[in-house]
Amino acid sequence: MAAVSALKQDYETQGFTVVLLDAGDAIEGNTLVNYSEGKAAMEFMNACGYDAMTLGNHEFGYGQDVLLKRIKEANFPVLSANIRVKATGQNFVRDAVVITRNGYKLGIFGLTTPETTTSINPKYVQGLTFLTGPQLYACAQAEIDKLRKEGCQVIIALAHLGSSNVVVGNRAEDLLNNVQGLDICIDGHDHVVKNRYVKSCLLVETGCHLANIGMLTFKENKWQEKFVPAGSYDKEDTKVQALVAKRFKEVAQYLNKKIGRSEVVLDGQRAPGVRTERN
Numbered sequence: 001m002a003a004v005s006a007l008k009q010d011y012e013t014q015g016f017t018v019v020l021l022d023a024g025d026a027i028e029g030n031t032l033v034n035y036s037e038g039k040a041a042m043e044f045m046n047a048c049g050y051d052a053m054t055l056g057n058h059e060f061g062y063g064q065d066v067l068l069k070r071i072k073e074a075n076f077p078v079l080s081a082n083i084r085v086k087a088t089g090q091n092f093v094r095d096a097v098v099i100t101r102n103g104y105k106l107g108i109f110g111l112t113t114p115e116t117t118t119s120i121n122p123k124y125v126q127g128l129t130f131l132t133g134p135q136l137y138a139c140a141q142a143e144i145d146k147l148r149k150e151g152c153q154v155i156i157a158l159a160h161l162g163s164s165n166v167v168v169g170n171r172a173e174d175l176l177n178n179v180q181g182l183d184i185c186i187d188g189h190d191h192v193v194k195n196r197y198v199k200s201c202l203l204v205e206t207g208c209h210l211a212n213i214g215m216l217t218f219k220e221n222k223w224q225e226k227f228v229p230a231g232s233y234d235k236e237d238t239k240v241q242a243l244v245a246k247r248f249k250e251v252a253q254y255l256n257k258k259i260g261r262s263e264v265v266l267d268g269q270r271a272p273g274v275r276t277e278r279n
Contacts (some may be wrong), residue, residue, distance in 0.1 A: 001210070002236035004240075017101045017104075018249050019094060021052055022052075022158070023160050024058075027041040027062075028062065028174060030209065033259075040243075043243055053074075054160050056189060057112065061126075064127075080093050083129060096146070097162070098147065099125070105151050106156060107147025107150065107156070108155075108158060111129065111175070113130075113161050132170055145214045156183065156186065159187075160185050162189030172198075176200065182201045193206065195206060195225045202224075212230065213228040
């Protein structure tokens with residue numbers, strides 16, 4: 001996170017206008033932020049100067065009440081256009097935001113994987129509906145059309161959808177093949193690297209856990225992405241790093257407590273490991 005902030009400042013110093021975005025799963029899934037139920041993640045993102053993020057399925061990992069607290073703590077809009085409150089039919093969170101920089105309008109909207117209903121404890125998404133398939137496409141097209149009418153020259157979807165065949169019909173590629181007028185789709189959820197055009201839209205994803213910082217620039221009359229792998233950029237924002245170090249110390253004190261002893265190896269690796277192997 002300290003490198004993200006420093007890189008942003010570097011480009012701003014060079015005269016670039018920078019918009020910093022996140023495609024979800026920011027507040028849960030890592031011990032550094034889990035300990036504070038995601039509060040630390042919002043501290044880091046606020047310090048970096050993020051402009052917007054979408055809700056991933058893991059944003060619901062502590063329940064809706066905690067999530068709404070985290071959203072209030074964010075100094076930037078948290079978006080998702082396809083989550084509805086069953087009782088009212090209204091959006092669960094803000095659907096989109098228009099960011100104006102140097103006279104240009106960027107329209108940004110969020111989408112969250114419908115797989116959230118099966119990948120998270122059901123009680124944490126109780127009372128919510130996630131639009132799927134054709135309804136998801138129609139929702140996205142309505143956002144695109146609305147943002148165009150508002151004069152946005154660039155439309156960006158923060159789409160925490162993924163490309164797994166397990167969710168055919170709700171993948172990022174399915175979305176892009178069923179909408180028009182979208183310029184960029186920044187994807188998440190499946191933890192893979194993507195950098196390709198689907199129809200006229202650039203589909204990108206940086207992997208996960210900041211293995212890469214994704215840099216989108218407009219060159220040669222089209223959008224292009226360049227990845228900055230972790231460790232390849234050695235500058236750090238000292239203020240952000242101090243926040244991370246403070247939280248790391250708190251977490252380390254908690255995790256270093258001895259609570260017992262196992263006579264067998266406890267393999268915590270995702271795969272191969274606890275999710276793909278059994279004794």
